[in-house]
Amino acid sequence: MKHSRLDFLAGGGIVDRRSFLLAGASFLAASSLGSARAEAAQGDARIGTGFPGWMRAPGKPDTGYGQPVSHESQVQKRSRPVVPETTGFTLWHTPIENQRGAITPSGLHFGVHHNGIPDIDPAKHELVIHGLVERPLTFSVENLLRYPMVSRILFIECSGNTGANALSPFARDDSCQDLFGQVSGSEWVGVPFRHLLEEAGLQASAKWAIAEGADGGSHARSVPVSKLLDDGMVAFYQNGERLRGAQGYPMRLLLPGWEGNTSVKWLHRLEFTETPAFTKDESGLYTEFLSDGSIARFSFLMDVKSVITHPSGTQTLPEKGFYEISGLAWSGHGKLSQVEVSADGGRSWAQAELHGPVLDKALTRFSIPWRWDGNPTVLLSRATDERGVRQPTRAEWKARYASHSFNHYNAIQSWRIGSDGSVENAYA
Amino acid sequence: MMTFAFALPGLADELEINLGTLATEAELHSRSISIFPGGRGLPPGSGGVGEGAELYRARCRTCHGETGSEGPASRLSGSDGWMSFSDPLRIVRIQKNPLLVMSVGAQWPYATSIFDYVRRAMPHTAPKSLTNDEVYALTAYILYLNELVSEDAILTKENLPGVEMPGRARTVDVWQEE
Structure with missing residues (x-):
């Protein structure tokens, strides 16, 4: 290995991708030479002894619906009950540090359920559209599935994602799953709302819709009509199959780029009105406390944000040397324009590669090669979206909000690398 | 009934899809459970702080x-x-x-939201099981706990929307400002 051939783009060991690939190629060539030895064969020898068991027996039959292999069984959502006495209100975090690419497997998609997952019979489920419309209409699931559909790859993020870093006065030694596990990316397929609203005949005075789910708590949010008409959809499919129960089967509202709580699961009713209803979540939990003591409501858009998933909190780098720093970035305002990475605590930055296609309101994977020299340092990522807006520092974010406000936290994330290879959440 | 029309590439004719069925008044009445700040949606009935306190101890x-x-x-x-x-x-x-x-x-900016949420979602293990009178009573008790109504208050659809909530004056509507 000739380290001198590497081009460093920034401090702390950030490497130019092209020189990294060049150095890697010479390494591969060297190692293939070492494996070129062959034993002379005897007439009574069997090749079987040289192969593992799974190469000396037929495999198992396939199954009707595939599951992850047992060796990956540690990759699980993890729940944090909000109210210890009930199972209904739980936060299920996706293991974001196990994900590569930009699509979250449907079974690992995060979920924040306020009253559990209802077991809905699709034959008895209906969508009612009423209020300020010319014709109040009821749609069966069967009929809705006949409307023309659109497909979009989108992120959904809970308003409270990474709230621990907003609230805690010290940086908790938590994993990426614990801190960032309330964001996921999927392909969603469904019927654009404007089709259904044209059929119902929206009245000019209709400015808001109260979207309600068919769960035990009848979760409800007030959403502006303009968003429904712009890019709102009734989603039926996620990643190629009908929605999972935890994601709203048989159908959910999907509002691209907006806080996940507004994409009402198990959607069954939309009431069009002139004003919002001020439901429970827009009265309390899904509001923000500003530094002057006022309460911000209807802050729907999830702002530009990024996190390095590889490496990330509670992991350990086994040794010094090469690693690919990789992570995810997203913005509810549109596409990402760039993600910068620092490996020296923010003194210098280099532009990471964005793995396309870079889509509107979707997770975007970024990466950059890094050579860790074994010394303590801090890794950071900062994303800029197509508006030119860059993530704030934690200090900048905290200055806007009261100390106990935790929703819509999108500050630059830091991971501290210890000399022992430990990776730890940090405020730096 | 008006139909909606859309054009597909290569198709000169417009397709019409019109698969919703007109909802009846009875259907809408049983499903429309949202309560609005001005009081729209509030049902007949009444409940006081005293009954609310008893219910609270038993159910909340x-x-x-x-x-x-x-x-x-x-x-x-x-x-x-x-x-x-x-x-x-x-x-x-x-x-x-x-x-x-x-x-x-x-x-919370409006007292009507308490009635709305308690009736649709509480108690957590048996949502939608309370009578309208019980929901008025629990709403009264929660407001009493916050010293926003007096101990002898009895709430109805007429007086609930008039209860002033401290959260209202603190509200900044971020959406309207954008």
């Missing part, structure tokens, strides 16, 4: 605490917002910032 206290502020579920009144009681720094935070003194009473 386990999750919301003796006076609505002890948790573990969301604070209805008193000293706290949505902070978990298992948070080791909870006391430090409350002392550090009095804004942590958050609750339904301090944060």
